[in-house]
Amino acid sequence: MIGIYLIGAFVIGVLLFYNRNKTVNYLLSGIFLLLQWIFTIYEYRHLNIEDSGYFMPDSLAVIFLVVLSIVCIPAFYHSYIYFKHNRDIPRERGIYHAATVLLIASLSAAYLASHIGVTWVFVELTTLSASALIYHRRNVRTLEGTWKYIFVCSISITLVFIGILFLTLALQEAGLKNLSYQSLIEKAPVLNVFWLKLAFLFIFTGYTAKAGLVPMYTAGIDAKDKAPSPAGALIGSVLMTVGFFGIFRFYEIISHTSIYSWSNKIILISGVLSVFVATVYMLRVKNIKRMLAYSGVYHMGLVVIGLAAGGIGRYAAILHLVLHSFTKPTLFFQTGQIYRIYKSKSIYDIGNYFKYNLTGALVLLFAFFIVTAMPPSGMFVSEFLVFRSLFESGNWWILAFILLLLTLIIWSFGKNILKILFIPPVGFNDEKVEKIPAVESYSHFILLALVIYLGLHPPAEFVQLINSAITHLPH
Amino acid sequence: MTNILLITFLITLIYIGVAKRLYTYISILAIQGVLLFGVAFIELIEINTINLVFVLMETIVFKAIVIPLFLNYIINKNNITREAEPFLPNFISLVIITIIILGSFLLSNTIHDPHLRKIFFVVALSALFTGLFIITTRRKIITHVMGFLVIENGVFVLSLAVGNEMPMLVNTGILLDIFVGVLLLGIFVNKIGDVLKEQDVEQLRNLKD
Numbered sequence: 283m284i285g286i287y288l289i290g291a292f293v294i295g296v297l298l299f300y301n302r303n304k305t306v307n308y309l310l311s312g313i314f315l316l317l318q319w320i321f322t323i324y325e326y327r328h329l330n331i332e333d334s335g336y337f338m339p340d341s342l343a344v345i346f347l348v349v350l351s352i353v354c355i356p357a358f359y360h361s362y363i364y365f366k367h368n369r370d371i372p373r374e375r376g377i378y379h380a381a382t383v384l385l386i387a388s389l390s391a392a393y394l395a396s397h398i399g400v401t402w403v404f405v406e407l408t409t410l411s412a413s414a415l416i417y418h419r420r421n422v423r424t425l426e427g428t429w430k431y432i433f434v435c436s437i438s439i440t441l442v443f444i445g446i447l448f449l450t451l452a453l454q455e456a457g458l459k460n461l462s463y464q465s466l467i468e469k470a471p472v473l474n475v476f477w478l479k480l481a482f483l484f485i486f487t488g489y490t491a492k493a494g495l496v497p498m499y500t501a502g503i504d505a506k507d508k509a510p511s512p513a514g515a516l517i518g519s520v521l522m523t524v525g526f527f528g529i530f531r532f533y534e535i536i537s538h539t540s541i542y543s544w545s546n547k548i549i550l551i552s553g554v555l556s557v558f559v560a561t562v563y564m565l566r567v568k569n570i571k572r573m574l575a576y577s578g579v580y581h582m583g584l585v586v587i588g589l590a591a592g593g594i595g596r597y598a599a600i601l602h603l604v605l606h607s608f609t610k611p612t613l614f615f616q617t618g619q620i621y622r623i624y625k626s627k628s629i630y631d632i633g634n635y636f637k638y639n640l641t642g643a644l645v646l647l648f649a650f651f652i653v654t655a656m657p658p659s660g661m662f663v664s665e666f667l668v669f670r671s672l673f674e675s676g677n678w679w680i681l682a683f684i685l686l687l688l689t690l691i692i693w694s695f696g697k698n699i700l701k702i703l704f705i706p707p708v709g710f711n712d713e714k715v716e717k718i719p720a721v722e723s724y725s726h727f728i729l730l731a732l733v734i735y736l737g738l739h740p741p742a743e744f745v746q747l748i749n750s751a752i753t754h755l756p757h
Numbered sequence: 758m759t760n761i762l763l764i765t766f767l768i769t770l771i772y773i774g775v776a777k778r779l780y781t782y783i784s785i786l787a788i789q790g791v792l793l794f795g796v797a798f799i800e801l802i803e804i805n806t807i808n809l810v811f812v813l814m815e816t817i818v819f820k821a822i823v824i825p826l827f828l829n830y831i832i833n834k835n836n837i838t839r840e841a842e843p844f845l846p847n848f849i850s851l852v853i854i855t856i857i858i859l860g861s862f863l864l865s866n867t868i869h870d871p872h873l874r875k876i877f878f879v880v881a882l883s884a885l886f887t888g889l890f891i892i893t894t895r896r897k898i899i900t901h902v903m904g905f906l907v908i909e910n911g912v913f914v915l916s917l918a919v920g921n922e923m924p925m926l927v928n929t930g931i932l933l934d935i936f937v938g939v940l941l942l943g944i945f946v947n948k949i950g951d952v953l954k955e956q957d958v959e960q961l962r963n964l965k966d
Binding site (some may be wrong): 399403406413422423426432437440446459476507 | 873885892898901909923925930963
């Protein structure tokens with residue numbers, strides 16, 4: 283099935299690339315959405331049955347495949363709105379949609395890959411498609427963002443490749459050749475520890491560029507800022523998940539070896555540093571999209587902290603990642619509306635949002651409560667469980683430090699969002715303000731409601747999927 | 758024979774540290790391509806023919822001819838000044854690259870693994886760190902790309918060390934080479950030439966907080 287899906291997505295992508303007609307363009311996007319959903323349902327029904335040799339829809343992959351398929355519907359819808367109100371050149375629109383299709387298809391394939399090399403190839407493809415999206419506006423600033431993104435991602439993807447080479451050195455000693463995750467997990471205890479350590483360091487560092495963690499988080503920040511907001515929503519949520527996948531799959535292998543606790547320390551350090559760096563930037567950042575990008579960095583930090591703390595933290599990590607993938611797109615879509623009203627992303631130029639766009643302001647207010655994990659946000663549950671796992675694993679100092687940093691983050695986040703909502707902007711001429719129809723915000727409410735529902739009252743099926751996703755990790 | 762080729766490769770790394778002109782960088786990259794062709798030919802002679810031809814074509818055509826010609830074309834087309842403009846004096850670059858090579862040599866001596874061929878490890882590691890060093894200490898964007906190509910060459914050497922066992926990995930590594938090379942050079946440097954007048958990394962410093 284995945285073969286058909288990938289070929290279908292590729293054909294649709296090529297057609298979108300060459301097509302100049304608007305109706306055909308949106309028709310093709312619609313067909314792709316249909317294909318994406320058929321594929322998702324098919325893989326969900328064939329849970330844990332190998333597909334085409336190199337792909338395997340295990341619980342983790344299926345969870346995030348469903349998340350991706352849900353998020354890409356509003357992403358296409360808001361892209362449509364974006365082109366209605368911005369420069370709409372047929373060629374650019376074609377490239378944009380082709381890149382989106384390629385991005386979604388390669389993300390799906392990277393989630394499902396059951397072979398370390400296949401994951402790597404599809405993560406590489408996401409760099410290509412994402413950079414086409416970032417360069418969409420074709421000016422000096424987007425050029426800079428794209429350049430940084432491609433350069434940092436290329437170097438980090440090379441680091442991952444070096445890590446895979448070290449892994450094969452570890453395998454040679456055990457006389458193995460198979461690089462699929464399943465066989466690696468089975469053979470993990472006999473692998474050479476020295477090479478495994480090197481492999482882990484390189485693979486972890488490499489995938490942090492996608493996941494948005496220290497040390498390679500910088501590339502993603504500019505990318506999310508410069509891409510059009512619907513594309514930024516995809517880059518800021520489901521694309522970060524793919525980096526987590528790379529780390530998590532290798533972490534599963536490591537967890538069966540003697541360097542398990544060592545790797546936990548590395549991940550914990552990276553997570554805490556990510557939260558710290560995000561806090562420092564959140565306190566001074568004045569561009570709303572960059573603020574959201576840094577918020578993504580600290581959320582990913584919390585996710586890997588939960589993963590490394592163990593116990594209930596792993597459940598919380600997956601849950602948090604799912605909820606984050608729904609919340610962040612909402613905020614990015616909303617910045618698209620803000621930009622249409624104020625023609626600026628700087629917090630100095632934005633304000634009194636309730637007056638100009640009531641529905642959008644409500645979305646922003648709710649999304650702020652949800653993203654900072656205030657009850658009834660589902661993220662409250664997942665963050666609370668992350669803290670509990672830190673508490674139970676005896677990392678008191680880290681817990682206290684993280685809580686302090688989170689307080690600062692919530693303070694600066696709240697300061698900026700409340701300024702946008704209530705304080706009138708200086709020198710803003712509100713005579714020709716565009717009226718934004720409320721219908722454009724409905725998708726936001728649905729996504730936010732989903733976050734509350736999945737956090738407070740998760741369906742039994744969902745809980746079971748998460749639990750079986752983390753069964754490979756030792757208890 | 759492999760040893761001689763790989764040691765020559767190490768010497769080119771030292772040379773790239775003191776090179777002044779961009780054309781010298783390009784020639785060094787071309788020479789490295791030829792050297793890698795030799796190493797790949799000797800090392801991979803046992804794998805099946807189609808794979809071997811693919812690997813050899815990649816090294817000789819892509820690394821030794823196409824990329825250098827393309828870099829040349831970019832420099833001429835965009836009127837990039839010929840100087841490499843390092844932030845550091847050449848003497849210090851020389852010292853640092855020597856330290857990198859010595860360091861990777863000492864590091865590899867601490868590894869006791871009968872399967873590892875240390876010379877590959879030393880060369881690959883030195884190329885990796887030299888490439889990173891070039892990226893961090895040169896001003897022009899085009900030299901960043903060249904530093905990246907040096908890293909790629911190092912990765913290629915490392916993949917040759919496991920190449921007999923897993924030719925698939927060498928092929929994937931090559932696909933990475935071609936993919937990123939085309940992406941960075943083909944699409945990108947042309948665009949930078951259109952939008953910016955000088956290929957100076959100083960101009961790409963507006964995005965910050």
